[in-house]
Amino acid sequence: MKKNRINIEDSIDYVVFDLETTGTSCIRDQVVEISAVKVVDGKVAEEFSSLVNPQMPIPFYATNVNGITDDMVADAPTFDEVLKEFLDFAGDMILVGHNIHCFDMKFINRDSMKYYGKEVTNTYVDTLPLARMYLPQLRHHTLTDLAAHYGIDTDGAHRALCDCRMNHQVFEHLREAAKQASKEAKKCPVCGNILRLRSGKYGNFWGCSSYPECKYTCNA
Numbered sequence: 001m002k003k004n005r006i007n008i009e010d011s012i013d014y015v016v017f018d019l020e021t022t023g024t025s026c027i028r029d030q031v032v033e034i035s036a037v038k039v040v041d042g043k044v045a046e047e048f049s050s051l052v053n054p055q056m057p058i059p060f061y062a063t064n065v066n067g068i069t070d071d072m073v074a075d076a077p078t079f080d081e082v083l084k085e086f087l088d089f090a091g092d093m094i095l096v097g098h099n100i101h102c103f104d105m106k107f108i109n110r111d112s113m114k115y116y117g118k119e120v121t122n123t124y125v126d127t128l129p130l131a132r133m134y135l136p137q138l139r140h141h142t143l144t145d146l147a148a149h150y151g152i153d154t155d156g157a158h159r160a161l162c163d164c165r166m167n168h169q170v171f172e173h174l175r176e177a178a179k180q181a182s183k184e185a186k187k188c189p190v191c192g193n194i195l196r197l198r199s200g201k202y203g204n205f206w207g208c209s210s211y212p213e214c215k216y217t218c219n220a
């Protein structure tokens with residue numbers, strides 16, 4: 001897996017994806033829905049969505065969050081089939097999602113290894129740490145909190161496709177925030193990347209954001 005190895009300020013095409021599951025454990029829980037939107041030149045070009053038969057009962061607390069019931073997934077395909085369709089849909093494009101580093105990618109890689117003997121190698125961007133970086137004034141950074149902040153419709157939240165559509169818009173706002181921050185930021189004289197204010201043994205200092213590739217530092 002390659003996390004955040006891109007500059008989100010650049011012109012990029014990407015795939016936003018989201019999972020709904022039977023619970024939060026990537027050891028014992030299963031996927032019940034996966035959706036994705038393909039974004040080209042900042043606009044949605046194509047969508048993918050499928051319910052998944054988890055081959056286990058869906059707990060009440062999961063249904064209470066996402067509204068997906070056992071009856072809804074009874075005739076749905078299993079994840080070995082649906083995951084292949086999703087990976088074909090995404091190709092080698094950058095993957096984007098909210099809290100995917102700690103959640104969605106664990107399910108995707110677990111099942112990709114289980115069914116196909118390999119993990120997913122796409123570069124991916126998690127919008128949760130981006131939101132914490134560029135919107136520190138918000139008390140919470142859930143996807144619905146971010147959508148509300150940006151005035152994005154949250155109807156249908158916690159169904160995978162609706163969350164993908166929301167997160168696409170949120171990500172575009174965060175990309176604009178990153179561009180603005182870049183214009184105002186101090187730049188590394190060695191590689192041109194942004195300098196971050198850091199704390200060390202002898203106090204604060206400026207360090208290159210591309211560390212450890214670039215080790216430039218200077219006094220704050």
